[in-house]
Amino acid sequence: MSxxxxxxxxxxxxxxxxxxxxxxxxxVFSIESDDVVHYHVGSSHVxxxxxxxxxxxxxxxxxxxxMQQQIAEAIGAKDAGIxxxxxxxxxxxxxxxxxxxxxxxxHCNVEAAFQDVASRYVESLSKIDDxxxxxxxxxxxxxxxxxxxxxxxxxxxxxLTIDEPHILxxxxxxxxxxxxxxxxHVRGLALDLGSRTSHxxxxxxxxxxxxxxxxxxxxxxxxxxxSALIDGYHGLLIVHPNEETLRExxxxxxxxxxxxERLRELRETKSTTRDGRHIVLSANIELPDEVDExxxxxxxxxxxxxTEFLYLNQKALxxxxxxxxxxxxxxxxxxxxxxxxxxxxxxxDKLSDNVEADDELNPFLGCRAIRFCLSHLDIFKAQLRAILxxxxxxxxxxxxxxxxxxxxxxxxxxxxxxxxxxxRQKGQxxxxxxxxxIMVEVPSAAILxxxxxxxxxxxxxxxxxxxxxxxxxxxxxxxxxxxxxPSHPSVxxxxxxxxxxxxxxxxxVGVCGEMAGEVxxxxxxxxxxxxxxxxxANIVPRVKNAxxxxxxxxxxxxxxxVLEMDLPGDxxxxxxxxAERNYPELIS
Amino acid sequence: MGLLNRRTxxxxxxxxxxxxxxxxxxxxHARPAAMxxxxxxxxxxxxxxxxxxxxxxxxxxxxxxxxxxxxxxKLRIRAEGPDAAEAIRDIEELIQSRFNED
Numbered sequence: 167m168s169x170x171x172x173x174x175x176x177x178x179x180x181x182x183x184x185x186x187x188x189x190x191x192x193x194v195f196s197i198e199s200d201d202v203v204h205y206h207v208g209s210s211h212v213x214x215x216x217x218x219x220x221x222x223x224x225x226x227x228x229x230x231x232x233m234q235q236q237i238a239e240a241i242g243a244k245d246a247g248i249x250x251x252x253x254x255x256x257x258x259x260x261x262x263x264x265x266x267x268x269x270x271x272x273h274c275n276v277e278a279a280f281q282d283v284a285s286r287y288v289e290s291l292s293k294i295d296d297x298x299x300x301x302x303x304x305x306x307x308x309x310x311x312x313x314x315x316x317x318x319x320x321x322x323x324x325x326l327t328i329d330e331p332h333i334l335x336x337x338x339x340x341x342x343x344x345x346x347x348x349x350x351h352v353r354g355l356a357l358d359l360g361s362r363t364s365h366x367x368x369x370x371x372x373x374x375x376x377x378x379x380x381x382x383x384x385x386x387x388x389x390x391x392x393s394a395l396i397d398g399y400h401g402l403l404i405v406h407p408n409e410e411t412l413r414e415x416x417x418x419x420x421x422x423x424x425x426x427e428r429l430r431e432l433r434e435t436k437s438t439t440r441d442g443r444h445i446v447l448s449a450n451i452e453l454p455d456e457v458d459e460x461x462x463x464x465x466x467x468x469x470x471x472x473t474e475f476l477y478l479n480q481k482a483l484x485x486x487x488x489x490x491x492x493x494x495x496x497x498x499x500x501x502x503x504x505x506x507x508x509x510x511x512x513x514x515d516k517l518s519d520n521v522e523a524d525d526e527l528n529p530f531l532g533c534r535a536i537r538f539c540l541s542h543l544d545i546f547k548a549q550l551r552a553i554l555x556x557x558x559x560x561x562x563x564x565x566x567x568x569x570x571x572x573x574x575x576x577x578x579x580x581x582x583x584x585x586x587x588x589x590r591q592k593g594q595x596x597x598x599x600x601x602x603x604i605m606v607e608v609p610s611a612a613i614l615x616x617x618x619x620x621x622x623x624x625x626x627x628x629x630x631x632x633x634x635x636x637x638x639x640x641x642x643x644x645x646x647x648x649x650x651x652p653s654h655p656s657v658x659x660x661x662x663x664x665x666x667x668x669x670x671x672x673x674x675v676g677v678c679g680e681m682a683g684e685v686x687x688x689x690x691x692x693x694x695x696x697x698x699x700x701x702x703a704n705i706v707p708r709v710k711n712a713x714x715x716x717x718x719x720x721x722x723x724x725x726x727x728v729l730e731m732d733l734p735g736d737x738x739x740x741x742x743x744x745a746e747r748n749y750p751e752l753i754s
Numbered sequence: 755m756g757l758l759n760r761r762t763x764x765x766x767x768x769x770x771x772x773x774x775x776x777x778x779x780x781x782x783h784a785r786p787a788a789m790x791x792x793x794x795x796x797x798x799x800x801x802x803x804x805x806x807x808x809x810x811x812x813x814x815x816x817x818x819x820x821x822x823x824x825x826x827x828k829l830r831i832r833a834e835g836p837d838a839a840e841a842i843r844d845i846e847e848l849i850q851s852r853f854n855e856d
Binding site for chain 2: 247248250251253254255258259260261287290291294295296298299302305306
């Protein structure tokens, strides 16, 4: 079947930048190049050049301010913030001095001098390793072009005055372009360049416009007027979509709408499998403000409260009383659901100046988390006393990060006991039966789980570190990142050891690493017997929906099967199969 | 930044130097660099920022972006002038607050 005018359907794969589906005619927006003429300027005319430069900068500034205003009104102050950087480029004394020096020394016209200087900056920015910073070259180009057009006396780049809905196809869009485009009529964006972190992608997500970037040569390949469809979920630009494709996408669009609606409705429902097993789904938070999101997404309490921020943003260490106030407020808001507070998970290098710390060659294997706390008892005890006091009013539990063996666990428990004694002496209230658990994230702790389980009240498995330490992979190192595999058979065995040890000793076990929020692994984690999964608040409804579609029987069968497998890829494939069979639409 | 209101006038020339680590997730990209420059520009003192062997003016957004200071980068900030200590304190506070973005 063919589309209108008999053109064959063409699909181009790009990078998904903003979700959603858009249909409409293409408008190809091509960049006209602003040629800059170089010419010699006599000494007597140099002051004129400088004056022209000043005027152009002032004019540019006014234009940017106007755009910033427009964006702030249309989208919000946060998105308009990028133009702050643009304003500062126009005011950048280093840049301006360089241009002036060049005009004076080389007697060239100011357009030429400015373009030379600016393009050197753009060039070095484009070479930076960090993709996010690299993208900023576009911002500099945007401002540069604007200054040059003003120097040339041209009006700002004419932008889309198209009055019909369209899909905008361009090589790249500068922040000015996205600011001035006719948003009422842009249904979707398709760009040759860009990544998920480019400004246009971020803005498209804020505006809810589906976008695909990184299409390489889409602008050359198609002409204005062709019919097209953008699949922002999968990063596809489909030109001349045929009837079958259109029908397929109409269905998908409807499904996605239904899914979003259903996940919202899930808030009040229970996370129980089809055969009646209830899994506690809680949320990870870092800042007290995030409690709103936890409640809005229907999580059953907080499974991991990271406390590092209390220490990082301060000039001095937080006092016991300050911490008590913060913990109590968070605990009361989530009550009667539990709040699990993880004690400080940092090394001395990240703390305020009043903590001595040596530079470590390998901080991941160094003095951090519980190791640091046990060697800085004043810091550790202040936090524990604050937690104990906060537990009076609500359902608080505490856990120690990076426990590697029995010594550390016992020492931690002893300190808790000492803190209780101290509070008792001072006549301060605390909850004597506060549950104390440990994070299982070091392989040695997983291997010793049967012993540790006799001494603590619960386990929470930090899969990110457990995987990283087990397979010796630094995920941020691009050359080995692909070897970081949650489905590694060794990881599955460790998870099983921990879960079995917990249950043999009648304590509960949860997972609070990223694996807990990945619906591909929900069947595996359930089958292993996890009692609790704690993930980012916004992921909770999705995981909940996955749980509700599964039966324990098939999860347990899955575990039996994967325990026989040799390769991470095979395990992942089997997990994916089960997920796809039960909830294909939840897999992102 | 409440510290700005408590500026005490002084004519003595201070020299302050400080090592800081960039902790926000995206590093010193356009928006944080802009905030940095805005704060640095409020002070009379000269502010220089160095990463490894490269040193630039802390009042230049281009310079700051060129440093390509991602998360975890260590910067050495030097300030020289009558209000150097306050400038460093304000800048440090901004960095510690992760540029209010995370």
